[in-house]
Amino acid sequence: MNGSSPVTQNRIIITTVGDTTCSDNAKETFQNIVNENPDVNLFLGDSSYSMDATCFIDIFKSFNGLKEKTIYSRGNHDDKEDESDTVKEQLEQYFGITDWTVSQQQKNVYIICMNSQDPDYDLKDKDQYNWVKSKLKEATRLRDEENKIDWIVVMIHKPLYTLKGQHKPERKARDLYQPLFDKHQVDLVLHGHTHNMQRTHPIKYGGLDNEPIITESGLDFSQDHGQIYIISGAGGRKLYKFAEPKNSWTPFAQDEEYGYHLLVIEGKKIDIFAKSNDGNILEQITVKK
Numbered sequence: 001m002n003g004s005s006p007v008t009q010n011r012i013i014i015t016t017v018g019d020t021t022c023s024d025n026a027k028e029t030f031q032n033i034v035n036e037n038p039d040v041n042l043f044l045g046d047s048s049y050s051m052d053a054t055c056f057i058d059i060f061k062s063f064n065g066l067k068e069k070t071i072y073s074r075g076n077h078d079d080k081e082d083e084s085d086t087v088k089e090q091l092e093q094y095f096g097i098t099d100w101t102v103s104q105q106q107k108n109v110y111i112i113c114m115n116s117q118d119p120d121y122d123l124k125d126k127d128q129y130n131w132v133k134s135k136l137k138e139a140t141r142l143r144d145e146e147n148k149i150d151w152i153v154v155m156i157h158k159p160l161y162t163l164k165g166q167h168k169p170e171r172k173a174r175d176l177y178q179p180l181f182d183k184h185q186v187d188l189v190l191h192g193h194t195h196n197m198q199r200t201h202p203i204k205y206g207g208l209d210n211e212p213i214i215t216e217s218g219l220d221f222s223q224d225h226g227q228i229y230i231i232s233g234a235g236g237r238k239l240y241k242f243a244e245p246k247n248s249w250t251p252f253a254q255d256e257e258y259g260y261h262l263l264v265i266e267g268k269k270i271d272i273f274a275k276s277n278d279g280n281i282l283e284q285i286t287v288k289k
């Protein structure tokens, strides 16, 4: 082939954010997300931060069509861990959620939405672990044998990696899932929970109590690679300041501005933007295969 097939066939716009509340900052975040005209919106959990999700649902109701584009990873402020099961039930009813673990193929992207609120989610051979394993197998087959997808994106509220600050990383889940993500060549892992923005180099599992291994091939994902971990938790809730502003595997972090992430996928290329609500691009990287 002469390569003339239009890349726009496989163009897909994904927006992602979490940790919003119902504040003016949150409304601005969602307005900006709607302005990006996404094909898919990945909500990374933690909605109203109250015992009632009505104000959060009202924001969604004010944006025609946003609900239908949204995949939702449940946060600790979306149920009785920090709020109430009323919040969970309101979200289930409004978004039509019957299962908080969801997989979905959107053009050449395979999305796996995990649920860190499942008490067994970080235990081997439990339901979620087995489900993730089977979905990763399916995604790998669609990519390597059937040529139907190029990218695997995982979303889960509580982060496997986060800089020192308000929350600790989910070490047990990391030990359990990252070797699977390495094996199946997952590309991106999206998190909320930490109220700022962070982005790692592509990293592989480094073993118990060890630092991760930074993939030497960098952003060239045509070679064997680790996953890029993105935290997009600056959606509207009061921002968390870093106790440790950077480490060797986290080249981008910011705790000053509210905003969201934008992924523009065209075939075997993803442009990843961290955007502030006042329209600034805080960081842009390009990943290619």
Ligand SMILES: [Fe+2]
Pocket (backbone or CB within 6 Å): 045, 046, 075, 076, 077, 157, 192, 193, 194
């Ligand atoms: Fe959270």
